[in-house]
Amino acid sequence: MSRPQVLENVVCPFCGCLCDDIRLTIEDGKIVGNERGCALSKAKFLQATTDRMMSPAILQGSEFVEVSLDEAVDRAARILAEAHRPLIYGLSSTENDAHREVYRLAEYLGGVVDNTSSVCHGPSIIGTQESGEPVAALAEVRNRADLVIYWGANPLYAHPRHVSRFVRAPGVFIKDPKSERQMWVIDVRETVTSRVADRAIIIRPGTDLEVIEALRALVRGHTIDVSSVGGVSLDTLREIADAMKSAKYGVLFYGLGLTQSRGRHSNVDAAIRLVQDLNNYTKWSMMPMRGHYNVAGANKTSTWTTGYPYAVDYSRGYPRYQPGEYTAVDLLRRREVDALLNVAADPIAHFPRAAIQGLKSIPIINLDPKRNLTSLIATVNIPTAIAGIECDGAVARMDGLPLYVKKIVDPPESVLPDREVLRMIFDRVQEVSRQ
């Protein structure tokens, strides 16, 4: 038995916080301890070996048959090469070098490449394309912000250390975050986060846009001829607008409660304009609460490579961008794709029923470390190494900060990183296409 080894400052590859202060204990090639990580982080590191797909497998009839990696790659390549309009989807739970291989493959195949932001913060991206992006670094929030508002986000549930690391932690100019920084929550219901907030404002579901526009009017000094908006009294709205204007530095974190409720990208567009209005009086920033740990990276690599953040179609040989047209859910719902290469995502677990029906009608090649709902119906399953645990790579935090995730332990025997499997598929697709 080897002596336990302690690794400091490990980056947690689970949510968009990418906490980079995790201390792991390794014993006999296994992770046996996780200090500082939240419950989600502990589960990710300590249960890395549970529910693993251990061998490539191909669906034959109703049975999965284990095959060699070469056989699985060959079958995957043939499916992709024969498809008229293949879709490559996922990317938010793997590292940037895997993304590079995906874009190369999508371009070669003349397919569509989309990432999971199309079902989460896609509207945020469209909003920022309309109105700009008043972003900040998370360190800046901790050091300077005296008013933090979470809108339609529940970080204690989805990003468990966001509050403790960036809002309730002291910073350079905020020595006592309890008394010097206010944390407010605006949401349609009480949440675990709203219960610990300094103030919780509950609005009627589907009225985010009206409430934001009312706040914009009040911030600009207009009068509103109604007694309440979205279930919030005019007096309360005036109070919120005044508090926003008198903050020294305010930050608005927003979640899917804003981006996926009625109004979608219009909500984000209005929120950006509210923040822009507030910057006429004081300093404000805003930031989406990105869920998967490298969904921000997927948007960046897609933009570097194709010019567009998601929903990119290569069918004409050059990239075209059209959310609603080339987004995975819409393509599947309309049955416009005839094969799926799924990389580090679980669309069966997250897509609406009409898109799942589309998925069930086409061959699926599934690259993932673990068994999931998509692996149950995939034609080809290829297990891959867990980025940030079994292979290294570059990723981007929710504020855009690039971080390097480490290889901590070896993957199971013969299991390779996504990037290597994707390279093998690309090479084989080229060979098959020449035959």
Ligand code: SF4
């Ligand atoms: S908050 Fe997110 S990144 Fe940080 S330890 Fe928890 S799961 Fe990991």
